[in-house]
Each structure stands twice: as structure tokens, then as C-alpha cells.
Amino acid sequence: MAESDAEGTVESKDFLRTKIENDIRTGKYGGRVATRFPPEPNGYLHIGHAKSICLNFGVAEEYAGTCNLRYDDTNPDTATQEFVDSMQADIRWLGYDWEDRLYFASDYFEQFYEWAEKLVREDKAYVDSSSEEEIRELRGTVTEPGRPSPYRERTPEENLDLLRRMKAGEFPNGAHVLRAKIDMAHPNMVMRDPLLLRIRHSTHYRRGDEWCLYPMYDYAHCLEDAIEDITHSFCTLEFRNNREIYDWVLDAVGIERPRTEQTEFARLELDYTVLSKRRLIRLVNEGHVAGWDDPRMPTIAGIRRRGVTPEAVRSLCEKVGVADVKSRTDYALFEYAIRDDLNWRSPRRLAVLDPLKVVITDYPEDAEEWIDAPSFPRDVDKEGSRRMPFSRELWIERADFMEEPPRKFHRLAPGREVRLRHAYVIRCDEVVKDPETGEVIELRCSHDPATMGANPADGRRIKGTIHWVSARHALPAEVRLYDRLFAVADPDEGLEEGEDFTKNLNPESLVVVNPARVEPSLADDPPGSRYQFERSGYFVSDALDSAPGALVFNRTVTLRDSWAKIAARS
């Protein structure tokens, strides 16, 4: 429902929140709201999971409800403790807290089994001894009905005996399965006697060898929700067809209404990346990235190392919204969310990535002066400054000089003036080139000594300001310039027969600059510190590889660059 805030703007709710408010108003669950985030601990959490986390935990916060963290660890072959641990760290990093509500589906195995016996006794489930291939064969296709298994009409007594022996471990993998007895001709494939329990002689990371009967998703998930008394069970769109079995199982075991209800929403899809577990694993295993926490990866671990803040991730999820229409998020929205958060929190520093030497010919050889430079621009409400040394020889960015400047180029060129950030206005008097290659190797400039902290006395306007560092004082640093992982927004785009998404990987997703020259105030930088390198972008000192004396910075995101747009046009 629309509500007006203090400014009189109307805030509208997404369809899930609308449903929740409706349920609260009608008293369906006595006003209670209980959600859950149910990851399978078989991989790293990524930004797509973040959307689900923000939704489930966010909704619980907004409606004074609860959100459980529940590991859907029903597959003994894939679930591991390592993933359980990393997921908790990631969720905490995002700023959410499950308090004492940490649950494991593997703790419910006994209950799942009890209900299975009940279904068998009531002739709602049967033991099928067909092979995997036979079962697939008899299931039919989306356009053809399935056929009943020859074991479908076993008596409840026979089924119960078999089920107990399955549980006791008398049979090898695949010998029998427990199936719901529904309808082999059902138009919804999910309802054609779905498998409930299967035999798997594997060691479970929490239950050891205690069990050999493991539940399938369709049997387990709804019951997990019911056991925890969840009210609103959110899942992604592709589970729409499974809603029917979700309700069937709940009815079959006798869970009374009002009870948990499944609602589907669109998963996050982000331009220039992939978010499927299968593909992420390939990127790691095939060495396209350095690991799960490579700053180019869309994993929580990756974007954290990249320097993205949890606030930015939450902001993105908020901006993306939630709907039941498949959608793809513009990468620019992600970048906006990052910059919008980093702008006010990042102290400014100067760093030169592609150095060009500048000699201030009218500045004394051995002189130096230390400038007190504010860490934040005046429109950021934060205090702080650092000292920056100025001297006769400087580094500036090679791209800030052009011998034959195009129109609207406000930087340095022969005979032209620019402001050195926080320092003097200088004029380029002479261009020194390598006699062999013709490459510009040095600029000889003069400075206007009256322009430190002041505009030129004669009122002339200086259009450009560029960044610089004192050559003598600058610190070397490794700077890793990260860019989008894929060269095209949709990694599946334009593929020929036999090619796959890895063909669209961006070969320049990582460009290492070593050494870049950074101002000396960064010397004692603790790993994980975020900065804005002025006119360049937001950077974070690498949590693993950076150390005082051996600085390593990751570029989180570039600054918006309106000059690049102007330059690209001409």
C-alpha cells in the first residue's frame, strides 16, 4: 500500500511486501512474520545471494519478524563445513544477524523419515526399485504423459518393510527410492511421482555415516519451512513449478493452515558477469581468475576484496527492487551504488599510475615544502588532512599532457597552464623527447609562486587541475586495475557453435601497474583501507597482499569520467 513520508512522496511496496502487509492486516499468522535464508553449503555466496539475503533479513527487520539462517545441507556429497563457515562470515559482513536461529536441515533427518513412514502407511508414497534409467524413461516428457512403475502398487506393508531396510542400510545406492504416489500423467512434470528419499552411502559432514537415506529438495524444503514455522518462504522464479509439490507434501504429512507459503521472485542477473555456481566454479578451476575471492569475482568474498562496502551492496539490492519478472541489472547501477557510498567515506589521496616527469625549472633544487591538504572536498562533511611534499621534480599522469591538444582539453600542453592539485599553477615551457623514439620523456615547466592556495593575481582563469606526486618523496605501489570480468553485458551473447561464455571474458579485466607512484602519506596504510585517488577512482589496499613498504592497491571502481565521453565523441 502507498504511504506518504514526511516529504510527501509516495513510497510503494514490492509485491512480496504487499503480500506480507496483507497477511499482517488479515491476521493470517497472528501478525507474525518469519522468513529464512536457506543456502546449500556447497559454494561461495555471491551477489545474487545477497539479493535474497537482503530480502529475507530485510523483510524480517521491517516487520518486526525473524529470519533464520538455515543450511539446506541435504546432499552429503556436496555440503562442507568450509562453505558453512564462509557463508556465515559473508552474511555477517553484509550486516545481518540470525541471532540464535542457526539451523541445519541435516538435523531434521529423523523427522523427515518419520513422515516418510506416515506417507507409506497412508499409501501416499511407495518404494520404487526401478533403475535410474527406467525411472527417467517412465517419467515421459513435457509433451507426453509418463507411465506407472511396475512397483507402484506395492502394499503399504511391503513398502514399509522396504523403507525400514533402506534406512537400515541393507541396500546399495540406487537399489530403491521412495516416491510420492501422485499421478504419472500429471501435466506438471514435478508431480509425476517425485522422488522423496534416495539411498546414498556417503559420509555427511555433520552426520557422518549415521544416515544413508537422504531427502530430495522437493521433499525436504517445504518440511524444513514447516518445522521452523516459517510464514513466508521466498525462492526464485524457476521454482514456480515446484510450488505444487511444496503444498502437496505439506498436505500429505498433515501440516495445517495457516502455514508456510512459497512465493517466487526474480533472481538477480548482473551485466558483465555470471552468477551460476557451475560457471563460477569453471572460472576458478580453469584459472580465469585467481580464486573465489579474486576481486573480479561476483562472490561476496570477491567484491569485498575489491573494496566494495556492504552498504553499497545493500543499496544496490534496494535499487534493483524485487518483482516476479525476469530481469537483468545494468552494471551502471552497481557502479553508482558503489560510488555513491564510497564518495562520502573515502579520504582523498594523489597517485600517479602512468608517470611523466615534470621539472619545475624555477623551483630551487634542494627545496621542499609540505602542504597541508584536506582529505575531503568541502561537500563531504568530514574532517582530516595530510601533509604532501612539493619539490622541483614531480610525476604527473601521462594522459594529462598532450602536445597537440584537441578542443576542450583542459590539461597541460605546450605553453599552457594547469593547476597542480593543492599546489601551484604551472606552465609548460618545454617538451623533452627521446631522440630515438620521439616519445615525450619530460616536461620543463615554470610555476607561479603566488598561486599556492590562491588564484592568479591577474585574474586569469585556470581551467584544469591535475594530480601529481613529488618524485623524490613518492612511494612505489602495485596497483591492480580491475575492470568488468566480461567484455559484453551478456556473456552468452554472440557465441558460435562450440563456443562458450569464457570466450567473452574481458582480456583486460585486470591490468597491473607496477610501480605506480603514490603520495608518502600512504606509507603506513593498514591493509583494507579505502581511498579515492583523485581524478582516477576508488581504491582499497589489498587485504592479503598489501603491507607497509610493499603497498598493493585494488581499484574498486573508476570515477565517472565525463572527459572520456567527450574524447570518445571526437
Next chain:
RNA sequence: UGGCCCGUGGUGUAAUUGGCAACACGCCUGACUCUGGAUCAGGAGAGUCCAGGUUCGAUCCCUGGCGGGCCAACCA
């Protein structure tokens, strides 16, 4: 020769019990500026997939098309 879901500017979302479409990002102008950042002001851009129907009036309801997605793992 199936079932289910969906179709609003470039993108993501809105539009209260049906009252001629709003916000954000992006894009374009301009202002300001010791960051070509930020900020501020303004602008372009959809007539709501199509066709019928109901209605004084349809993005919203009905019918039929068209287009897209999901479903045939002992994965989730």
C-alpha cells in the same frame, strides 16, 4: 504436440477500489568547482507487446493472438 509464469521509456521498478504513466540509473544541456568527481538546475526518452471486448473512461478487467522464461538430475 503439454503445463506453469511473465510482457510499462535504454535498464530496473511505480501507478492506491479502472480516472490519459511516476521514480531511480543511464543519456543530453547548463551552473558551480583547486577532482572533467560530487552537487544543483533543466531536458530528451514509453502512450504501457498486438487485436478485439466490457466501460463515460483500461497499464489495471475479459477473450484471442504474438513474444519471452521455467519444467523431462536419485542437484537445489
